[in-house]
Amino acid sequence: MIEVSGLSKRYGDVPAVRDVSFRCEPGTVTGFLGPNGAGKSTTMRMICGLTPPTGGAATVRGVPYRRIANPGRHVGVLLDAAAQHPGRTGREVLTLTADLLGVERARVGRMMEAVGLSPKAARRRVGGYSLGMRQRLGIAQALMGDPSVLILDEPANGLDPEGIFWMRTLLRDFADRGGTVLLSSHLLREVEAVADRFVVIAGGRIAAQGTKAELLTAPGGMVVRGLDPEALEGALRRVGLVAEPDGAGAFAVRATAEQVGRAAAEAGVVLLELRQAGGGGLEELFMMVTSGPRETR
């Protein structure tokens, strides 16, 4: 289980993460979504005790990560698959991890097999690996201590469609056996099929979170089209709603149908369309919340 409460991080005057709270339950896969630079990696580093937070706290299985005696035996972490010494062989990287964690060396071979790295590939230096192979190596490293929690930052980066399918199966199995998974991505498609819950972050803040069903029916996901777009936008603004043009003449509005309808009626604007966003899966919602109201600072 992972619990994040009120995590914040500022770099000088620049807030990178602001008051982020969420929890990941055992048996579930949580997709941590957001565009690049939204604060996903910073949040994950704070959970793992690598970045000191400016405010708030995070616990893994009830204690701060750094308080776990031998964290690799409980939490599998992959924060950046590219962060490996290019001169080490894949097998050597895993052997070092196995030695450090105090698990038997035989696990090295088993883990390589589990992630689909051939013995030949394992004897090669990591410098010659593709990003996809590094991701597999990183997953093997994370699984080395037989953890019950996995924290993976952009693990699907560089994987081919077959690799993404493999990763999905692996994470699903892990969660179905009672494990907790937190994985981030800037591409919704990569995690949509595997995640039970979603935490969407934008501009350092949580923009939305919940199950797929909750998010799709959540107030805030409306698409509205009017006969006179400018008048409609003005009508919405007058009642304090922010209308995001979708580029095709309609607006995305984070409000209920009733709020939008009343605003239009008051201004006498003719509506042509008013519906829940999300017809195109989570993607529409993802695009909407992450490109959401402009930050005003």
Place this chain on the structure above:
Amino acid sequence: MTATTTTPTAAVPAASLDEPTRPPLPRLVRVEIRKMVDTRSGRWLLALIALSAVAMMPVMLFAAPRHEQSLAEMVSAAQLGIALLLPVLGILSVTTEWSQRTSLATFTLVPDRHRVAAAKLAAGWALALALAAASVLVAVAGRAVGEVLNRSGGSWELAPEQLGKVALLALISVSMGVAFGMLFMNTPLAIVLYFLLPNLWSAIGAMVSKLERAAGWLDTNRTMGAIGDPGVTAGEWTRLAVSLAVWLLLPLVVGLVRLHRREVK
């Protein structure tokens, strides 16, 4: 927790997080030693350091006067390259973690960063002692060759005191490297400043007469050089200690504080 009744891990008490215990220090040291020898660049550096001792032997055999070709002199000569390169070994053991970004995995698996620093220091000591021992063996071989070629006329004597000093200087050299690596956390910066700062100080100390007295206490080239010679006085030991407080202890302490606070990315 509410929706987790079906999950087995939720039932595991938090106390189990103390088990298994944290990796003991000797294990961390073994892993750090392995990290220093398991890459091609690491092995090249170690080979280079050993070769620097070997390279001094022909110099001694063919350039030094016959009566100066004693085992003790050859051991001293073998230390030249070692003293120069051991700090680089120490620096790289720390800075490659940052340049190759392996620090991310290292500090995720061992969150107590001071234990990693201690393990790196101890690993550096182990390799430094191994290289110092190798250099002594090289000197013995060099002296033997001198005997066979009938070029060496010096004694075969080797005082235990000299062996102790060889070991001590090797330990100091590698420790200074680790300290500088930790202070700057950047390979080129640490290496350049390691060689530049003490030498700059030596040069200034020689030029500016007012600094002459201070240089005698703070210039490691002088204080460590004095230890290498036989018959070290109490005053020379004190000077060594003072200079090491500035060039070893201070960077080490500041480096540890930086390491503790630094964000690992």
